[in-house]
Amino acid sequence: MALADLERDGHGYLVDLNDWNEDVAREFAEEEGVNLTDESFKLIAFLREEYINNNANQPNERNMVKGLKADWDGKLTTKELYTLFPKGPAKQAGKIAGLPETKRKGGY
Incomplete structure (x- = not known):
């Protein structure tokens, strides 16, 4: 299913994270100007x-x-x-990953 056909919230995040797949990620990335x-x-x-299997955790x-360092x-x-996600790895990568918008501010 194309991104245009999926339900999104007021900030453009997917409403249902189960609607996500890699093609949706590519469409989000194009929208966001990310390669x-x-x-x-x-x-x-x-x-x-982390989100699906760790109690909706959205790491900083x-x-x-x-x-990730062991697999990098x-x-x-x-x-x-x-460098990968210039508008912020938590918000921009999370959006492309089909996750809800993080409400957390930056920091540790």
């Missing part, structure tokens, strides 16, 4: 795993780095996450 890479999909998979950038090619830093 998805293998590393982008590693972060997206991590965010979905520091915890993203901690959770090269050194992973918060800067790398912002």
Whole structure:
């Protein structure tokens, strides 16, 4: 199903995270002006795993780095996450991952 056919909230996030698939992610990325890479999909998979299997957890950038560094090619830093998702790895990557908008402010 195309992104245009899916129900979204007032900020453009999917209402039902089960409507998400990689094609939807690519459409979101195009909307957001983001080029998805293998590393982008590693972060997206991590965010979905945390949300779906860890009590709707939406980790901050520091915890993203901690959770992903073992599977990352090269050194992973918060800067790398912002290179992939310039508008913020929590909000922008979460949106592309089909998750609800995070209400958390930045920080640790």
